[in-house]
Amino acid sequence: MNDIQSQIISRGQTTLADISKTNTLSDLEQIRVSVLGKKGTLSEALKTLGTVPAEERPKIGALANEWKAKIEGALETKKSELEAKEIEASLGKTKIDVSLPGRRPHMGALHPITQTIKKVSEVLGRIGFDVTVGPEAETDFLNFEAANIPKDHPARDMQDTFFLGPGVVLRSHTTAVQMRAMRGKTWPIRILCPGAVYRADNDATHSPMFHQIEGLWVDKKVSMSDLKGVLGFFAKELFGADAKIRLRPSYFAFVEPGAEVDVSCAICAGRNPKCSVCKGTGWLEILGAGMVHPRLFEYAGYKSDEISGFAFGMGVERIAMLLHDIPDLRLMFQGDQRFLKQLR
Amino acid sequence: MKISYQWLNEWVDLSAVTGVKEGPVALAELLTARGLEVESIHKLAEGLDKVVTVRILERAKHPEADRLSICKVTTGIGELMEIVCGAQNMKAGDIVCLAQIGAVLPNGMKIEKSKIRGVVSNGMLCSETELGFKDQSDGILVMPENTPLGWKLADVLGLDDTVFEIKLTANRGDCLSHRGMAREIAAALSKPLKPPKVAPLDFKNSPIAIELEAGEDAPQFFGCYISNVKVGPSPKWLKQRLESIGQRSINNLVDVGNFLMFEYGFPVHIYDADKLEGGVIKVRRSKAGEKLLLLDGQTIETTGEELVIADGKKPVGLAGVMGGGNSEVSDSTKNVFLECAEFNPTLVRRAAFRFSRRSEASLRFEKGVDPAGHRDAIARLSDLVIKVASTDKSIAEMKGSTFKQLPSRASFKARQIQTTTDFIDGFLGTDIEAAKMVDIFKRLDCGVEISGNKLVVTSPTYRLDLNIREDLAEEVARTIGYDAIPTTIPVLTGMPSPKLGDTTAHRLKTIDRMKDAFAESGMNEIVAYSFQSEAWLKKFGFESSVKVLNPLSEEQAAMVPSLLPGLMGAYLENQRHHFGSSPLAVRLFEIRPVFEKVGDIKAAGASPLGGEMETGVRETWKISFLISGPRYDQAMKQDLGEVDFYDLKSVVEDVFESVGTKGVRMRAADSALLAGNGGTSNLAQLFHPGQTVQMTAGKEALGFFGRIHPKLEGELKLRNTVYWGELTLDPVIALTPQKEKSFKAWSPFPTMERDFALLVEQSVTSESLVQSALKHGKPIAKVVKIFDTYKGAHIPEGKISIGVRVIFSEETKSLEEKQVDQCSELIVKKWAEEFGATLR
Structure with missing residues (x-):
């Protein structure tokens, strides 16, 4: 063994020992440069290779490469070891309080009135109804006369109406939309008319502006049993599969026969005499309905002996209040975000 | 509208109603199911079952409180009870009402044994407010001296009735009376109606003649002259009937008129006959500006549209709305003239609204009364007046009666409606035997002829709401019950309407x-x-051009x-x-x-x-x-x-x-x-x-x-x-296309970017720099973005630094560096020319 060989071995062993003692990546890099770099000790040692006899050179070269590989291996191992340690150490420093609240963008909400109109339109859309709309300022003629409520008719008492001018009212129901639709096209008619309506009433259960959805189905051979079927389907879709409906005779000038429609109380199913929702009756009034009065067909220009039809109308706020347990109608119109955000 | 169970029971036997549920509850369900919605049921004796009559034997001051007294009371038997009482209006010897321990009064107050300032009180002496008789009262209720002791108060007052609050629909004016409601119940139960026996008048010898001067607006008028009446308090039965439905008793004549209205549904009026001048009573249109003193003591000025009742000299009543103050019955009235007439519902309604005097009477006229029922009504009224306005010593006497009718009323025929059983079945979706339909109409007091499937139904004269075949279908549906109508889903004829293009x-x-x-x-x-409100809009400089003419308040007066x-x-x-x-x-x-x-x-x-x-x-x-x-x-x-x-x-x-x-x-x-x-x-x-x-x-x-x-x-x-x-x-x-959004392909070749920091006058908008770059950078400058703006240190006053990033690409090949450089140069040059922009 000549000098170079022993030099390689001893440098190599020292280097391995240095590597194993190293604690930082920068020290490690320094070792790499000082040993394997262009001017590193190993490289320097090999530079003296010219001084040894030619026949020994391959042996020395092999030895040098062997040690180079050993050192490189040790450097690599140490490097990953130190890197892992470094990451480990940084984890503690970058620890955060995960119990702090999240950074949350604003989430908006559709008004319960809009949500309810959407819901009802979807349910009834499934069985063939299309949505249509009309103006809120209406003529007395379309709002009343064409709905079979002539001037001085006692039925006008049911609807204390706001006037904008002689013969011009804020519509008191969306029935005029039905008339506009019928005048616009021939039967069959299957429409839903949602929208704002106005009546001179203001307390916890009445608002001077509120919303209605009215439905109208006109065709050959439409019967009152069809009306019951459609409303029964509607009630089950909206209030659950166990919901039942009950029709009671009533009077609306634009239908004959007319009915008030109740849905069974989903809260107590009629079993709790002190139920706060249905007041112990087991039933909740949700809409008015009936068979279209033939006078409306005359106003629409239809021949009333060829066709029949049914119509129904509901208060949107009333449905929304039932669906969401809203206690006071006035909440709907105050724009209070504490209310609006709850029901998205 | 309030309806009394006992009163109804006089008209139709209600014993058949009671089933699983007690009579009033069962009756309420029956009425609601027929479209006569019962909103509430009120037992008059409710909350009074532990209230008894007692006599105060001693009244002493409470030792600890000046305002309280201690009363020793007795029910007549058993021990004396000590009651602490805060009222001042009672004295020893008075008969008063004691709410015993355990009573729950009509206002919800629970009576418990309690110590008041150290003295035990065994109940409470009640005021009329506490008993639910009045909204306000002073002191406790002191009963008449002949009141029996130890009785339940409800029994003393005869409060064994139940009263329904009915929410009547606008079409059922015929049900605005006990007779009307009884007819519905009789039809539902297939029971006969039990009307009171009334001798018909033979219409002669009336000292006052009738003249109809308003044409079809007042087509008939019945009158009856009764002499020797004695005005005074009403008999107990009459008082009780009216009070049970919330009407105040005034005197026997006023009460009997009201009674007839609530019994028969006919608004009537009773005049002091001696105050009618000229031996005539007429109905005519008012003249504009006539002064009319009403019963309520106020004088109105007529407009010429409303109907008035007048005697030979002056108007004596606003027809259908309110009688006149110049002809009203007083304590000294000796002779009366009864009126039962028909007036145009619209004119009555308008007059009632115009003078803000909507009343029980005007309500009934508005909804229309039986055009063939006046003859009966006046006879019943005359019977009643004679009955209540006579005393043991002085008997009231019918002197004569008279009427006038226009031909439209003299030859009035009930309406006939033609339909078929098939129509009714098809319309309702039912399958009802013809015989059953006939029975339904008969029970409803209709005339029916049937041949094959053809029906001719004659509606009762009082059913003004039965006019067309659909009305008949409703009567059938109401009678079989809406629950009995089957449930089907309507057939969808034709295609649902397409949404696209709509x-x-x-x-x-x-x-x-x-x-x-x-x-x-x-x-x-x-x-x-x-x-x-206009004021709120004005805060923002808005003025509404559309106003609500009759707003609920100024807050809701202007359309936005x-x-x-x-x-x-x-x-x-x-x-x-x-x-x-x-x-x-x-x-x-x-x-x-x-x-x-x-x-x-x-x-x-x-x-x-x-x-x-x-x-x-x-x-x-x-x-x-x-x-x-x-x-x-x-x-x-x-x-x-x-x-x-x-x-x-x-x-x-x-x-x-x-x-x-x-x-x-x-x-x-x-x-x-x-x-x-x-x-x-x-x-x-x-x-x-x-x-x-x-x-x-x-x-x-x-x-x-x-x-x-x-x-x-x-x-x-x-x-x-x-x-x-x-x-x-x-x-x-x-600007929103109906068409669905289409996919757009992007270039498969890499994009290149150049960032520029530009110094420009602050008046230069970033958007103009973007547009300029897009315009002059065509076709390879595809996207231009502003990524930074900066004012302040190192930037001259009035200038701003804007960071602009231009992204270049080509669809068909890779961009070359040179291309991008040339394009960038051009863009920068144009920025300089157009906006004086310099690179920083």
Whole structure:
């Protein structure tokens, strides 16, 4: 063994020992440069290779490469070891309080009135109804006369109406939309008319502006049993599969026969005499309905002996209040975000 | 309307009603199921079952309290009881009402054994208020001396009745009486009606003649003259009947008139015959400006439209509404003249409204009374008057009676309606035997002829609501019960209407999508009233051109010309209840119409297909929105930030992108633009002229959005700066294609970027730099973005540094460095020429 060989071995062993003692990546890099770099000790040692006899050179070269590989291996191992340690150490420093609240963008909400109109339109859309709309300022003629409520008719008492001018009212129901639709096209008619309506009433259960959805189905051979079927389907879709409906005779000038429609109380199913929702009756009034009065067909220009039809109308706020347990109608119109955000 | 169970029971045997449930409850269900909705059932004795009559034997002052006394009372048997009482109006010897321990009074008060200032009280002596008889009363109720002791108060007062509150529909005027309700019950139960026996009048010898001078507006009038009446308190039975349905007893004659109305449904009037002059009573139109003293002591001035009753010299009553003060019955009345007449319902209704005197009588006239029933009614009234206005010593006597009828009434025929059993079955979706249908109509007092499936039904004269075959179908449905109608689903004839190409469907869908997009941008939808106060609108410089003529209050008098005032109202509502120092984020939007006068606001007559669709009011749908406060709903203080113009701008951009609206432009809105032509617009009041844009589509202006004007912000005392705006909806919908969005391919070759830091005058807008680069960088400069702006150190006064990034690409090949350099040079050169921009 000549000098170079022993030099390689001893440098190599020292280097391995240095590597194993190293604690930082920068020290490690320094070792790499000082040993394997262009001017590193190993490289320097090999530079003296010219001084040894030619026949020994391959042996020395092999030895040098062997040690180079050993050192490189040790450097690599140490490097990953130190890197892992470094990451480990940084984890503690970058620890955060995960119990702090999240950074949350604003989430908006559709008004319960809009949500309810959407819901009802979807349910009834499934069985063939299309949505249509009309103006809120209406003529007395379309709002009343064409709905079979002539001037001085006692039925006008049911609807204390706001006037904008002689013969011009804020519509008191969306029935005029039905008339506009019928005048616009021939039967069959299957429409839903949602929208704002106005009546001179203001307390916890009445608002001077509120919303209605009215439905109208006109065709050959439409019967009152069809009306019951459609409303029964509607009630089950909206209030659950166990919901039942009950029709009671009533009077609306634009239908004959007319009915008030109740849905069974989903809260107590009629079993709790002190139920706060249905007041112990087991039933909740949700809409008015009936068979279209033939006078409306005359106003629409239809021949009333060829066709029949049914119509129904509901208060949107009333449905929304039932669906969401809203206690006071006035909440709907105050724009209070504490209310609006709850029901998205 | 209140209806008494006992009173009904006189007219129809109610014993058959009682089944599983007791009579009144079962009857209420029966009535409701027939469309005569019972709103409430009230047992008159409710809450009184532990209230008994006692006599006060001693009254002594409470040792510990000056205002209280201790009464020793007795029911007549058993021990004396000590009661502490705060009232002052009783004395030893009085008979009073004692609520015993355990009583729950009508007002909900529970009586318990209690110590009052150290003295045990074994119950409470009651006032009329506590007994539910009156809303207010002084002291406790002291009963008459002949009241039996130890009885239940309800028994003493004969309170064994139950009263229904009926919500009658507008078409059933025939049920506004006990007789009317009894007819319905009789039909339902298939029981006979038990009317009182009334001897018909033979209409002669009336000292007062009748004249009809109003034509068909008053087609019949029946009168009856009764002498030697004695006015005084009503007999007990009469008092009880009226009081049970909430009517105050006045005197025997007034009461008997009311009784007939609530029994038969006919409003009648009783005149002091000696105050009628000229031996005649007539009905005519009033003359404009006639003075008429009414029963209530006030004088009205007639308009010439309403019907009045007059004697030979003067008007003596407002027909159908209220009698005259110059002919009313008084204590000294000796002879009376009874009136039972028919008046035009519309004229009665208008008169009642005009003079604000809607009454039980006018209500019945408005809804129409049986045109063939007056003869019976006047006979019944005359019987009743003689019965109650006679005493042992003086018998009232019918002197004579008379009537006048126009031919329309003299030959009045009940209405015949023709239909078929098939129609009724088809209309209801039922399958009812013909014999059963016939039975139903007979029970309803109708005449019926049937041959094959053809039905001819003659409706009773009192059923003014039975006119057409559909009415008959309803009677059948009501009688079999709506529950008995089957349930079916209607057949869908024809195809459902296609949505694509339907402008209404597209419009509604776009509104829905827009609302969703606003909600996704963190905005809460509100619905504000379409009417606001003029004063509130004025705060924003708005004036409403459409007014509510009969508003509930000034707060709701003006139809809104803009949604912004309502939106600000909602903002302030949120600010009002926001307490403490945590930041308040308010983010609201509304999509609703605003109202504008565009012509005469009046309907152009009600002729078919004429102007009845036109109102003179234009409704323009608006999109309005408002944000203020922190940028995040929830974040630490350092991240929270506060929204500014650019937050609102991105909301608007997001919404338009989300619904797919194309071709909307924005431009800075300075003072001149906001002020509009000749400074007429109020927008300059609403918006900050340096932080507002106008949105346009082609030449059409859509609206503005931006920062609220600091002056308005100060006036409204806003907690945070508000950014808001309002756009017109329908032009936006016109720019929103119905077509689904199409996929666009991107270049497969890599893009190259160049960043430029430009120094320009502050007046140069970044958008103009972008547009210039896009124009001159064609075809390879595809995207130009502003990524930085900077003012301050190292930047000369009045200048601004703008960082612009241009992204280059080509569809068909890789870009070459040289190409991009040349294009960049050109862009920079044009920036220099057009905007004096220099590279930093």
